[in-house]
Amino acid sequence: MASVTYKNVYKRFGDVIAVNNLDIEVDDKEFLVLVGPSGCGKTTALRCLAGLEEISDGEILIGDRVVNDVAPKDRDIAMVFQSYALYPHLSVYDNMAFGLKLRKVPKEDIKRRVNEAADILGIRDLLDRKPRQLSGGQRQRVAVGRAIVREPKVFLFDEPLSNLDAKLRVAMRAEISKLHQRLQTTFIYVTHDQIEAMTMATRIAVINKGILQQLDTPQNLYDRPNNIFVAGFIGSPAMNFFPGKLRKDGGKLVVDTGDFSVTIPDKHAKVYESHAGKDIIFGIRPENIHDADFIPPNIEAEKVAVKVDVTELMGNEIFLYLISGKNTFVSRVDPRSKLRVGQQAQVAFDMDSVHIFDAETEEAIR
Amino acid sequence: MSTTTDAANKVSSAKQANVVAHFIRWFFYRARGDSPFKTILIHATLIVACIIAVYPVLRVVTISLRPNDTLLTTDLRIIPENATLDNYKEVLFGNPERNRKSDFFLWLWNSLSIVSITSVLSVILAAISAYAFSRFKFPGRSAGLIFLLTTQMIPAGMLLLPLFIMIAKLKMINTPLGLLIAYAVTAVPLTIWTLKGYYDTIPVDLEEAAMIDGANRFTVFTNIILPLSTPALAIAFLFSFMGGWSEYLVARVILQKNEAFTWPLGIFTYAQQFTVSWGQFSAASVMIAIPVMILFLYSSKWLISGLTLGSVKG
Ligand SMILES: Nc1ncnc2c1ncn2[C@@H]1O[C@H](COP(=O)(O)OP(=O)(O)OP(=O)(O)O)[C@@H](O)[C@H]1O
Ligand SMILES: [Mg+2]
Numbered sequence: 030m031a032s033v034t035y036k037n038v039y040k041r042f043g044d045v046i047a048v049n050n051l052d053i054e055v056d057d058k059e060f061l062v063l064v065g066p067s068g069c070g071k072t073t074a075l076r077c078l079a080g081l082e083e084i085s086d087g088e089i090l091i092g093d094r095v096v097n098d099v100a101p102k103d104r105d106i107a108m109v110f111q112s113y114a115l116y117p118h119l120s121v122y123d124n125m126a127f128g129l130k131l132r133k134v135p136k137e138d139i140k141r142r143v144n145e146a147a148d149i150l151g152i153r154d155l156l157d158r159k160p161r162q163l164s165g166g167q168r169q170r171v172a173v174g175r176a177i178v179r180e181p182k183v184f185l186f187d188e189p190l191s192n193l194d195a196k197l198r199v200a201m202r203a204e205i206s207k208l209h210q211r212l213q214t215t216f217i218y219v220t221h222d223q224i225e226a227m228t229m230a231t232r233i234a235v236i237n238k239g240i241l242q243q244l245d246t247p248q249n250l251y252d253r254p255n256n257i258f259v260a261g262f263i264g265s266p267a268m269n270f271f272p273g274k275l276r277k278d279g280g281k282l283v284v285d286t287g288d289f290s291v292t293i294p295d296k297h298a299k300v301y302e303s304h305a306g307k308d309i310i311f312g313i314r315p316e317n318i319h320d321a322d323f324i325p326p327n328i329e330a331e332k333v334a335v336k337v338d339v340t341e342l343m344g345n346e347i348f349l350y351l352i353s354g355k356n357t358f359v360s361r362v363d364p365r366s367k368l369r370v371g372q373q374a375q376v377a378f379d380m381d382s383v384h385i386f387d388a389e390t391e392e393a394i395r
Numbered sequence: 396m397s398t399t400t401d402a403a404n405k406v407s408s409a410k411q412a413n414v415v416a417h418f419i420r421w422f423f424y425r426a427r428g429d430s431p432f433k434t435i436l437i438h439a440t441l442i443v444a445c446i447i448a449v450y451p452v453l454r455v456v457t458i459s460l461r462p463n464d465t466l467l468t469t470d471l472r473i474i475p476e477n478a479t480l481d482n483y484k485e486v487l488f489g490n491p492e493r494n495r496k497s498d499f500f501l502w503l504w505n506s507l508s509i510v511s512i513t514s515v516l517s518v519i520l521a522a523i524s525a526y527a528f529s530r531f532k533f534p535g536r537s538a539g540l541i542f543l544l545t546t547q548m549i550p551a552g553m554l555l556l557p558l559f560i561m562i563a564k565l566k567m568i569n570t571p572l573g574l575l576i577a578y579a580v581t582a583v584p585l586t587i588w589t590l591k592g593y594y595d596t597i598p599v600d601l602e603e604a605a606m607i608d609g610a611n612r613f614t615v616f617t618n619i620i621l622p623l624s625t626p627a628l629a630i631a632f633l634f635s636f637m638g639g640w641s642e643y644l645v646a647r648v649i650l651q652k653n654e655a656f657t658w659p660l661g662i663f664t665y666a667q668q669f670t671v672s673w674g675q676f677s678a679a680s681v682m683i684a685i686p687v688m689i690l691f692l693y694s695s696k697w698l699i700s701g702l703t704l705g706s707v708k709g
Contacts, residue, residue: 081603102609114600118622127618128608179608 031092031105031182031215032057033078038087040073040239047073049239051087055232060209060216064226065236066262071219074236075185078217079108091183102131107176108185111192113168115160115175121147122156125175139178146177149208166197173205177212186218190225202228223263227251235259257391260312260384266348269318269358271311272388275304284311284385288354291331294380301385301394308388315348317382318360320368321375330377337372351376452684459483459677482674486682498653499679502661507686509571509657510639513578518632520579521586522624526616528587529594530602540591543584551581551644559648573649574657578642582635589634593627594620633694640687658683 033055040048047070055061063071076082078089080101088095096104107128115124122143129139147153150170160168169189176184186205190198206229209216220226226233227247235242235250235258243255254260260268273286282298282305283290291311293301324330338357339350342364349360349368360376368374385394423431453473460478470476489497527533528540558577559568567573597620605615621628643659650656653664662679665672 079603079607081606100611101603101606102611104607106607108604108607110600110604112598112600114598114604116601116605116619127605131609131614131618175604175608 032090033061033183033215033217034088034090035074035078036088036090038074038077038089039085040070040077040082041085046239048077048084051236051239051241053234053241053244055215055217057215058213060206060218060229060231062226062230062233063217063219063236064221064223064233064262065242067221069236070239071221071236072187073239075108075187075217075219078104078183079106079185080104105182106185107179107181107183108187109172109176109189111188113160113172113189113192115168115171117160119159120156121152121158121160121163121171121174124160124171125178128175128179142178142180143174146174149177149211150174150204165192165194166201169193169201173208177208181214183215183217184212186216188220189218190220191222198225205229224265227263233263235262237262253393253395254384255393257310257312257386260386260393264314266315266359266361268312268314268384271356271358273309273311275301275307275309275385277305284309284383286311286354286356288356289333291333291378291380291383293383294329297380297383304385304387304394309394310386310388310391312384312386313378314382315359315361317379318351318358318362319377319379320349320360320362320366321377322367323363323365324377325379328377329380331380332375332377335374335376337368337370337374340368340370349376455677455680458673459675459681461674463674482672482678483682486675486679498656498661498664499658499682501654502656502658503683505571505655506640506657506659506683509575509578510636513575513582513639514632514635516575517579517582517586517635518628521583521590521631522621522628523616524583525587525590525594526620528591530599540588543587546584554581555644555648558645562649567649569650569652569655571655574646577645577649578635578639581645582638586631586635589631590624590627593624597623629694633690636690637687 033053035051035053038048038051039046049070051074053061063074065071073082077084078091080096080099084097088097090096091104091106116127119127125143125146126139129142134142143156144153147156150173152167152170152174155163155167155171160171163171169192172189189205190201193201202225205216205218209229218225218229230247232244232246233250234244237258243250243259245253250259250263254263254268257270261270271284271286273284276283276285278292281295282293282301284293319325319330321332333353335351335353337349338352341348341350344364346364347362347366347368349362349366351358351360362368362376386392387394422434425434457473457475459482460480461475462477462479462481485495485497486499487497489495528536562568562573562577565573565576567576601619601623602615605619606612610618641659642657646657646660650660653661656664658679662676662683665676665679
């Protein structure tokens with residue numbers, strides 16, 4: 030149990046800056062997820078914390094201790110690798126006991142701790158097997174078990190679920206969350222899957238090209254993304270973006286995309302006023318675009334004429350791929366919607382849930 | 396009386412026919428998918444190759460069993476007429492009548508100890524240096540690797556003189572240590588290459604996991620790398636062992652006293668200026684081949700898996 034702090038951390042590989050001025054404070058017992066597209070430096074950031082990479086600049090603290098020059102084994106962390114990295118020549122039991130044996134923990138204690146961990150993960154029957162005799166899911170559990178028995182201050186996970194099939198991934202997601210509750214320890218978890226991040230994290234750090242974009246709770250990240258990157262990365266299907274202009278029209282603030290314009294309700298207008306007349310990017314999530322026949326009560330709806338391009342029936346909802354002039358976008362509508370492919374129709378934008386970004390800086394206007 | 400023998404003959408010929416039929420069925424089963432002509436041709440070639448490979452060995456056995464030192468004869472039998480084990484006896488225990496004592500066990504011991512120690516030593520040295528070549532980046536790494544490889548391209552004969560001079564300067568002529576050093580320096584480079592190639596196939600993840608678990612570089616090496624490399628280590632040991640076991644040239648130059656001889660030098664004492672005891676020469680050769688054959692058969696499982704290691708790991 031310890032906090033973790035990245036202080037202006039840089040990691041360069043030759044010309045590549047894999048981690049660029051990373052500044053994160055992870056509280057004790059937090060479940061922090063590092064998320065971002067492939068190659069953005071998540072793994073590198075985690076490996077710097079583990080001590081597997083030497084940082085080029087800055088400081089990393091575990092608890093109050095600066096660990097820049099501390100060997101991995103002395104950092105009191107445990108890591109679950111994407112490849113699981115189980116020792117092929119050792120049984121499951123010995124894999125889990127390996128770290129404890131090296132640390133000269135008494136045999137009795139090792140046995141107790143391994144058995145306990147095996148019970149938690151439901152791998153008691155597998156203790157005598159070799160890794161190659163296990164399925165992917167079982168290996169994954171062993172890898173987690175090997176981390177648990179160590180009782181470290183911080184758990185590190187590098188995409189531990191990416192080699193599992195979809196169903197198992199969902200199940201393991203819940204299990205890792207439960208494990209976090211149970212162990213009451215700091216978890217730092219790397220993934221490129223924003224759904225994993227949203228479902229498990231207490232806070233999420235979104236990283237792009239080595240730079241931290243936003244660090245916040247999943248809900249805040251979803252509701253108030255700092256910039257276009259975060260807005261587009263979090264949420265599935267992704268947020269729709271429309272390049273356009275913000276203009277004043279008879280005292281009202283209007284977003285004009287060239288193909289359609291929508292009026293911003295007065296209660297929200299104040300924040301955007303300063304950008305009147307400027308280029309902006311207008312963003313709205315698919316679930317905030319409704320079939321005009323099924324508009325939920327109490328929202329500020331703005332109607333837009335569209336043509337339905339594709340429909341995807343999901344049972345509990347329908348995805349509509351819509352065209353308005355040069356813009357194509359997605360909406361997630363009520364399953365009772367009668368809109369069909371090729372139809373000209375009206376959809377309603379929920380103007381209480383729109384996001385407006387500066388076209389130049391791509392930052393959210395607040 | 397005659398009817399019973401007839402019956403017996405019939406039974407046995409029926410059995411023979413059965414066996415032949417069985418063989419033919421087996422043969423075509425093995426050859427399924429290939430044309431019979433091709434299969435027969437392949438097998439014929441293999442049989443001829445086997446005979447060519449095995450015949451000289453059998454000749455040596457034959458000579459060792461002959462009562463007198465006749466090397467050349469027109470007799471093609473493998474077990475000669477009046478076969479005798481006298482040659483073996485004389486090699487093993489000497490011949491008190493002719494006042495000759497046997498040094499056979501001494502030579503064998505010299506060879507065994509020198510070659511075993513060389514192999515163990517070169518595997519240990521190579522295992523450690525190969526790890527450095529495989530995992531660390533240091534100045535001169537690739538140059539070093541290429542240098543090691545080029546040493547393998549120099550023929551042993553060319554090294555004789557420099558080796559002799561060096562060993563002489565070290566005052567190690569006629570000592571087992573001298574030969575040991577000479578063998579080790581020739582065995583280590585190739586062993587490094589073999590082991591480095593194998594280490595390269597072991598995922599670095601495993602080492603990193605171990606280092607987080609509490610290992611340092613050395614414990615990673617002993618607890619993860621070495622156990623995972625046993626097939627490669629075994630094959631490296633075997634190659635050095637076999638390389639040294641029948642080595643003659645270098646030993647000839649470095650060892651000049653009978654007591655220090657390894658067996659390849661030793662058996663040449665049977666070939667004296669005017670007479671050559673071919674029988675004893677052969678008997679000694681046969682007995683020396685046996686331990687190597689046992690070692691080889693015992694380790695063949697590893698050898699084969701070791702030789703294909705790279706391809707399996709992918
Ligand atoms: N050892 C290395 N040498 C050189 N460049 C490296 C090294 N490790 C990583 N990089 C580079 O650093 C950047 C970040 O890599 P990193 O592995 O951290 O990405 P990631 O976010 O984990 O991606 P993924 O989701 O694909 O695992 C990449 O551009 C990568 O090419
Ligand atoms: Mg990664």
